[in-house]
Amino acid sequence: MIKVNSPYISKEEIEAVKEVLESGYLAHGPLVDEFEKEFSKYLGVKHALTISNGTISLYTALKALNIGVGDEVIVPDFSFIATASTVVLTGAKPVFVDINLDTYTISHEDLERKISPRTKAIIPVHLYGHPADMDPIIKTAKEHDVYVIEDCAQSHGAEYKGVKTGTLGIAGAFSFYATKNLTMGEGGAVTTNDDKIANFVKFFRNHGQLRRYYHIQIGWNFRITNIQGALGLIQLRKLDKMNSRRREIAKLYDEGLSSIGCLKTPVQKKWAKHVYHQYTIWVNRSILRNKLSKYLQDAGIQTGIHYPRPIHMQPALKKYGENVYCPNSVKASNHVLSLPMHPGLRDEEVNEVIVRVKEFFRDSGMIC
Numbered sequence: 001m002i003k004v005n006s007p008y009i010s011k012e013e014i015e016a017v018k019e020v021l022e023s024g025y026l027a028h029g030p031l032v033d034e035f036e037k038e039f040s041k042y043l044g045v046k047h048a049l050t051i052s053n054g055t056i057s058l059y060t061a062l063k064a065l066n067i068g069v070g071d072e073v074i075v076p077d078f079s080f081i082a083t084a085s086t087v088v089l090t091g092a093k094p095v096f097v098d099i100n101l102d103t104y105t106i107s108h109e110d111l112e113r114k115i116s117p118r119t120k121a122i123i124p125v126h127l128y129g130h131p132a133d134m135d136p137i138i139k140t141a142k143e144h145d146v147y148v149i150e151d152c153a154q155s156h157g158a159e160y161k162g163v164k165t166g167t168l169g170i171a172g173a174f175s176f177y178a179t180k181n182l183t184m185g186e187g188g189a190v191t192t193n194d195d196k197i198a199n200f201v202k203f204f205r206n207h208g209q210l211r212r213y214y215h216i217q218i219g220w221n222f223r224i225t226n227i228q229g230a231l232g233l234i235q236l237r238k239l240d241k242m243n244s245r246r247r248e249i250a251k252l253y254d255e256g257l258s259s260i261g262c263l264k265t266p267v268q269k270k271w272a273k274h275v276y277h278q279y280t281i282w283v284n285r286s287i288l289r290n291k292l293s294k295y296l297q298d299a300g301i302q303t304g305i306h307y308p309r310p311i312h313m314q315p316a317l318k319k320y321g322e323n324v325y326c327p328n329s330v331k332a333s334n335h336v337l338s339l340p341m342h343p344g345l346r347d348e349e350v351n352e353v354i355v356r357v358k359e360f361f362r363d364s365g366m367i368c
């Protein structure tokens with residue numbers, strides 16, 4: 001089976017984790033601190049603070065900005081549910097904004113329509129590893145005096161006009177889940193240049209503790225372990241190499257698939273460095289998308305649909321989803337298909353996927 005996503009783990013990670021296990025120093029420790037230092041340097045941001053996962057990093061960033069009951073937060077309708085569910089968890093209301101169909105990121109035009117005096121923050125998502133168009137978003141945010149929190153769960157190392165994602169808003173929220181471009185198995189980080197936010201995160205993730213058994217605010221245990229720190233450090237040191245491989249694979253796909261009229265390959269805007277967390281194609285007809293997925297599955301090739309349902313149509317968010325108009329998000333959920341993409345993919349496997357996709361369209365006999 002050619003997997004759609006897979007963590008890229010080599011001997012170095014195994015050795016690093018083994019060393020931690022043998023050291024007996026398992027909880028939050030020096031390797032976590034080292035990771036935070038290196039990650040902030042890599043991004044070019046003052047603080048990178050680790051936290052349990054990407055969901056908690058979004059939640060913590062929102063809490064740091066005192067967002068809660070009575071507030072509205074703008075989110076793209078096409079993302080993983082955590083982008084919106086974390087807003088609900090603070091007591092605030094998610095307001096769903098449509099996406100652009102070229103990059104699948106938040107539509108500035110629709111954002112301008114939906115921003116209101118109650119809006120407290122905007123959460124652009126750098127979906128699939130392609131940055132959202134941040135300049136107009138930041139301009140609108142300034143005009144309305146609202147915060148921008150970047151959802152960077154899929155964009156480690158991606159750049160907007162030469163600047164790394166996670167450094168452009170008041171805060172960035174990263175995930176280090178198993179299949180992300182940089183993994184710790186599970187994990188996350190809040191990035192910020194703002195000392196007040198950084199201090200909040202430090203207390204919030206560790207029971208509001210100022211010094212041992214002295215607590216100045218109510219907090220949680222959202223710490224990560226030294227084992228995760230060790231894993232993250234090795235992954236961080238090879239992140240650029242892993243992203244380069246993703247970009248190489250994307251180029252092979254682009255070249256191999258561009259002649260097929262029934263689909264669109266992903267775009268990379270002039271101002272963007274795409275890190276291809278996913279390689280997601282658009283299939284002109286929804287029925288063909290589903291058939292192609294089944295065809296590839298039968299040929300031993302896994303695919304994914306990111307995402308099969310716009311967030312506003314998720315049962316869990318029904319209360320906030322009524323009368324939402326996001327037609328592009330609905331369309332995307334019916335037409336997108338993610339092909340295998342991870343640094344461990346071999347050229348022969350990429351070629352096999354290309355051959356099978358071409359074969360499908362040649363033989364399907366369907367007009368698209």
Ligand SMILES: Cc1ncc(COP(=O)(O)O)c(C=O)c1O
Pocket residue numbers: 053054055056079080082083125151153154174175176177187188
């Ligand atoms: C866009 C986006 N936001 C947030 C998250 C949440 O991250 P985690 O799974 O680490 O909680 C994910 C994870 O898949 C994601 O893709």
